[in-house]
Amino acid sequence: MSTLEVHGLSAGYRRSTVISDVSTTVDTGGWLGIIGPNGSGKSTLLKAVAGLVRHDGHVLVDGRPLASLRRRERARALGYAPQIPQLPIGLTVTDYVLLGRTPHLGVLGREGPTDLDVVRALLERLDLTRLADRALSTLSGGERQRAVLARALAQRAGVLLLDEPTTGLDVGHAQALLDLVDELRRELGTTVVMTLHDLTLAAQYAERLLLLDEGRVAAEGTPAEVLTPAILAERYTARVTVLHTPDGAPVIAPVRA
């Protein structure tokens, strides 16, 4: 149940500026997909929104500057699942996902039945139940990725930032994850911002797409407005055709020369 506003956001590393003057608004329960070629600044944009890299400009959640919120308030306002997370590899899957509940725990810092229920339900939906007691270090890449997402979803933040959430997931697990995110969005009004290379999945799940090129907004609109062969040829140097599934969803198909 949160609106995210980004105003004139610029960010980078040391002396180099990577993204410049990005502005956008995502309404409560909205889903914005960030797309763009390699190195265009998608991950940097998410990190800047999350306040994890040096930036200029403003990020507001429900009209409140994110930078002004205390840690716990901030963790309830905004959750972030990075593309390459630092994992406490000795933890079990359950204990790791429970960490996502930290901003909701009472003064004693003990998890209650609601926290355990939230975690159990997420493990079930992400096909992790049989791995619940396994150490993170023993998981496959796709299993670990699902644990990282389960932790971010357990946080139940108003705004959820997902950096390439389907990386390393097979098509079935990718769909299960995106369906689950869609459900949270509909049931809890979670506002979602996600980077994705898979343009077909991006078009099927995101309501709007923002195309970054060299750190600037090159296009923004509905998937049909942004994913045109002309725009993709110009921004990705790609030859593609746009097909449609029987229910009308776009499929971005590469065309061999």
Ligand SMILES: Nc1ncnc2c1ncn2[C@@H]1O[C@H](COP(=O)(O)OP(=O)(O)OP(=O)(O)O)[C@@H](O)[C@H]1O
């Ligand atoms: N920690 C860092 N220090 C210095 N430069 C960085 C750092 N992280 C990213 N960059 C640079 O910033 C630019 C944008 O990187 P970013 O990861 O945001 O792009 P991206 O669009 O997410 O790329 P990809 O599609 O390849 O994941 C790249 O040129 C990259 O080399």
